[in-house]
Amino acid sequence: MNRNFPDLNALVYYYEKTNGRNHHLPLPDNWEQQVEPETLAVIKWMQNYNFILSANLHGGAVVANYPFDKSRDPRIRGRTTYAATADDKLFRKLARTYSYAHSWMHKGWNCGDFFDEGITNGASWYSLSKGMQDFNYLYSNCFEITLELSCDKFPPASALPREWMGNREALVSYLEQVHHGIKGMVYDENNNPLGNAEISVAGANHDVTTGVDGDYFRLLLPGTYTVTASAPGYVPYSSTVTVGPAEAIQLHFYLKTAPKQNLKAKPHNGKKNHSSPKAPLKLGPR
Numbered sequence: 001m002n003r004n005f006p007d008l009n010a011l012v013y014y015y016e017k018t019n020g021r022n023h024h025l026p027l028p029d030n031w032e033q034q035v036e037p038e039t040l041a042v043i044k045w046m047q048n049y050n051f052i053l054s055a056n057l058h059g060g061a062v063v064a065n066y067p068f069d070k071s072r073d074p075r076i077r078g079r080t081t082y083a084a085t086a087d088d089k090l091f092r093k094l095a096r097t098y099s100y101a102h103s104w105m106h107k108g109w110n111c112g113d114f115f116d117e118g119i120t121n122g123a124s125w126y127s128l129s130k131g132m133q134d135f136n137y138l139y140s141n142c143f144e145i146t147l148e149l150s151c152d153k154f155p156p157a158s159a160l161p162r163e164w165m166g167n168r169e170a171l172v173s174y175l176e177q178v179h180h181g182i183k184g185m186v187y188d189e190n191n192n193p194l195g196n197a198e199i200s201v202a203g204a205n206h207d208v209t210t211g212v213d214g215d216y217f218r219l220l221l222p223g224t225y226t227v228t229a230s231a232p233g234y235v236p237y238s239s240t241v242t243v244g245p246a247e248a249i250q251l252h253f254y255l256k257t258a259p260k261q262n263l264k265a266k267p268h269n270g271k272k273n274h275s276s277p278k279a280p281l282k283l284g285p286r
Contacts, residue, residue, distance in 0.1 A: 002056060002146075003128060004039045005135035006031045009070040012138055016205075022086065023207045025138050042132075043139075050211035051142040053178040053219065055098075056132050058146055059153035062110035062118070064095035065146040069122030069131035083123035085137060086206040090221055095119035095145055097177055101170035111151035122146065141208045143219055181220035182241060184252040186210050186229050194255065197231035217248070229253035 008025045015021055032040060068083035085091060099106040099118035106118040115125075122131065136144040149167060152159070186197040193214025200207040201218065202225065210216040218227070220243050230236035234255035241251050 002058070002132050003130045004036050005043070005130050005132055006035070006139075007070075007130045008138040009068060009129065009134055013072050022205050023138070024140070024209060027139070046136070046140050046142065050215070050217075051136075051140060052217045053094075053175070054136065054142050054144040055147050055174060056144065058148045059150040059155070060111075061113060061148035062105050062151060063113070063115040063125075063148045064098045064105065064119045065122050065125065065133075065148060066091035066095045066119065067122060067131075067133045067137050067145070069128050069134050069146075071123040071127035080124050080126060082121050083127075084121070086204050087137075087143065087219075088121075090219060091143070091145065092119065093221060094143065094174070094177055098145070098147060098170045098174045101173035103166035105166075105170070137206075141217070177219070178217070179247050180245075181218050181243060181248050182225075182227065182251045183215070183217045183248045184250050185214045186216065186231070186253045186255065187214060188234065189254065189256055191254075194231050194234070197229055197234075197253075197255070200228045200230070202226040202228070227251060229255060231255060233258055 006027050008027075011025050012022070015025075028034070035043070067085050071081045071083050073081045096106075096117055096119055102118070104110065108114050108116055108118055110118075122128070122133070131146070133144040133146050136142040150159075150163060155163060186194045186199075188194055193210075195210055195212040195214055197210040197214070197216070198207050199209065199216050199218055201220065204220075204225075208216060208218050222243050222245050224240065224242045226238055226240050228236050228238040235258050237253055237255055239251060239253070241249055243249055
């Protein structure tokens with residue numbers, strides 16, 4: 001299932017060159033007929049819940065792997081290239097959080113392979129298409145990494161207690177990372193929540209959107225950021241916030257309705273044109 005998701009990397013790599021969308025990319029035509037039933041069920045699940053942080057679990061190595069999995073460069077035999085996301089430093093932090101809380105992942109040497117600090121960029125290891133962690137980042141609000149947890153893809157039952165003890169604290173530490181960054185609500189002037197509003201952070205070319213109830217979460221490293229909330233038909237609003245190393249900072253937005261444009265057209269052939277052109281609305285994220 002992991003390599004069965006719609007491939008959105010090629011599209012975002014094109015958009016990077018043309019200043020196109022950086023999040024919630026559209027799915028290809030007839031995508032439901034191109035994926036397995038299990039993949040379809042997972043995508044539908046993601047569409048119904050505003051997930052923020054996740055991980056998928058694999059075997060065959062011991063390393064925390066972070067996006068992108070697919071290289072930006074054409075494949076050349078024997079060569080790999082690092083494919084960074086707009087949140088590369090954040091993903092490295094998430095991967096290190098798991099690795100150093102794991103009993104032996106952070107040591108680097110495992111299963112005959114060496115990964116510095118027990119982490120790796122997916123494409124730097126080897127490039128693959130249609131991976132789940134890339135899909136999550138490009139289609140939803142969810143930040144996901146891949147956790148390779150065992151040299152043996154099918155460990156015997158006798159090995160499970162040791163595996164559990166090795167991963168228990170790491171799993172909890174990783175889940176706790178969801179509480180870092182900023183969170184809040186986006187409302188209109190009448191305190192009605194605005195779903196599907198966009199939250200953008202200056203300097204980070206990856207936006208997130210609010211859920212159906214107007215709530216949003218944006219994972220961020222400690223620092224000072226300029227954050228902008230926007231929605232079709234409303235005036236964007238920006239605010240500066242300082243994020244610390246502890247719990248997420250609450251930052252709410254109240255957007256004012258954009259003024260209507262009443263542009264009068266010049267009379268033509270002695271007749272007045274009573275229609276006024278409307279400003280085009282910005283398309284939503286999906």
